[in-house]
Amino acid sequence: MNRFLNEKDYFHGKAECTGVLLVNLGTPDAPDKPSLRRYLREFLSDPRVVEIPRLAWYPILYGIILNKRPAASAAKYKEVWTENGSPLMAISLQQQKALQKELDIRFEGPVKIELAMRYGNPSIPSALRKLKEAGARRILILPLYPQYCAATNATTFDKVFDELKRWRWMAELRLVNHYHDHPSYISALADSVLQHWEKHPRGQLLVMSFHGIPKRNLTLGDPYHCECHKTARLLAQELNLKPKEYRVTFQSRFGKAEWLQPYTDKTMQALPGEGIKNVDVICPGFAADCLETLEEIQQENHEYFQHAGGENYHYIPALNANGKHIQALADIIQQHTQGWPETSPGWTEAAQQKRAEKTLQRAIDKGAKK
Numbered sequence: 001m002n003r004f005l006n007e008k009d010y011f012h013g014k015a016e017c018t019g020v021l022l023v024n025l026g027t028p029d030a031p032d033k034p035s036l037r038r039y040l041r042e043f044l045s046d047p048r049v050v051e052i053p054r055l056a057w058y059p060i061l062y063g064i065i066l067n068k069r070p071a072a073s074a075a076k077y078k079e080v081w082t083e084n085g086s087p088l089m090a091i092s093l094q095q096q097k098a099l100q101k102e103l104d105i106r107f108e109g110p111v112k113i114e115l116a117m118r119y120g121n122p123s124i125p126s127a128l129r130k131l132k133e134a135g136a137r138r139i140l141i142l143p144l145y146p147q148y149c150a151a152t153n154a155t156t157f158d159k160v161f162d163e164l165k166r167w168r169w170m171a172e173l174r175l176v177n178h179y180h181d182h183p184s185y186i187s188a189l190a191d192s193v194l195q196h197w198e199k200h201p202r203g204q205l206l207v208m209s210f211h212g213i214p215k216r217n218l219t220l221g222d223p224y225h226c227e228c229h230k231t232a233r234l235l236a237q238e239l240n241l242k243p244k245e246y247r248v249t250f251q252s253r254f255g256k257a258e259w260l261q262p263y264t265d266k267t268m269q270a271l272p273g274e275g276i277k278n279v280d281v282i283c284p285g286f287a288a289d290c291l292e293t294l295e296e297i298q299q300e301n302h303e304y305f306q307h308a309g310g311e312n313y314h315y316i317p318a319l320n321a322n323g324k325h326i327q328a329l330a331d332i333i334q335q336h337t338q339g340w341p342e343t344s345p346g347w348t349e350a351a352q353q354k355r356a357e358k359t360l361q362r363a364i365d366k367g368a369k370k
């Protein structure tokens with residue numbers, strides 16, 4: 001057996017392209033107990049996610065968590081599951097499609113986008129191999145987490161490296177570390193808040209809720225907490241908010257240790273007592289709506305707020321596949337692929353002609369729609 005992945009059917013002058021790998025966290029295949037058990041086992045066995053020595057962690061994971069949590073989590077997933085499957089997966093596929101369309105217009109030469117999930121399917125190795133088969137000699141990895149965290153971004157890169165170290169002919173590789181302060185991302189967030197305020201009365205407070213991590217990770221040097229606060233500050237600036245008009249909180253606590261504070265759920269229970277009875281809530285760290293936004297923020301925290309005497313609670317959806325988000329991601333991709341050849345060998349004149357015609361047709365269609 002061969003130790004390395006060889007080049008299949010290679011010939012000189014084979015067409016090349018630039019590859020972009022979009023990566024999100026992953027989601028169970030179905031909202032049932034066996035699928036949840038499989039998904040949680042892979043996710044929670046990752047030492048980047050739970051940084052407890054394996055000898056201490058595995059008895060808890062296999063003895064308690066994987067016996068209790070799959071059923072409880074499956075019930076939550078059932079509440080948000082759609083006819084197109086898990087919201088995270090359905091939205092990620094829409095993002096991939098819209099971005100491919102946008103990059104086809106922006107780039108001279110061919111750019112191929114693949115979607116992967118860090119846990120579950122489609123896996124990072126399978127998506128990287130698809131890019132390889134499409135002739136990607138240069139690959140940009142874009143984890144869809146604006147704020148860098150070792151539990152999300154670093155583990156994505158680990159998995160990419162594990163795959164690439166098996167390739168005979170490695171691709172040129174670039175990584176997007178984060179985009180928490182990218183002007184196009186901040187502007188897309190601000191736009192989504194303004195659009196929301198056009199349709200709904202504005203709350204007294206804009207709560208910006210980010211996924212939490214253990215507090216210990218911050219003290220060990222993970223920049224995630226700082227990056228969340230920077231995103232929040234820039235978004236507040238863009239919206240001309242005074243400090244008392246917005247608040248940063250952290251959600252999705254897991255286990256008994258202390259996580260980043262203030263906690264979103266405790267904040268929602270306390271706000272009405274402070275006289276704040278109307279709030280808008282946004283989750284700027286989630287590129288796509290998922291269990292953590294739709295069930296935990298839109299439903300569960302809404303209930304906490306109302307039970308504590310709150311009156312109006314509006315969740316502002318994640319950026320998902322909205323136009324400004326796709327433009328922002330395309331800006332990030334363009335910036336990080338600078339210097340890479342836009343026209344590759346094998347990119348024939350006929351293909352270039354076809355692209356020019358397609359671009360022209362799109363411009364005509366766009367003009368006709370206006």
Ligand SMILES: C=CC1=C(C)c2cc3[nH]c(cc4nc(cc5[nH]c(cc1n2)c(C)c5CCC(=O)O)C(CCC(=O)O)=C4C)c(C)c3C=C
Nearest residue numbers: 025026027028049073088149151152211213254290291292
């Ligand atoms: C030790 C536990 C966890 C850490 C650390 C963690 C960090 C982290 N997670 C996200 C984004 C998402 N997490 C999602 C679900 C989810 N997260 C954890 C635990 C940790 N996350 C669990 C156990 C689950 C599964 C659901 C459950 O059983 O409660 C999701 C949603 C996936 C979906 O299918 O919809 C996302 C997205 C970030 C950004 C992050 C660190 C910054």
Ligand SMILES: [Fe+2]
Nearest residue numbers: 025211252292
């Ligand atoms: Fe999580």
Ligand SMILES: [Fe+2]
Nearest residue numbers: 252291292296
């Ligand atoms: Fe949660």
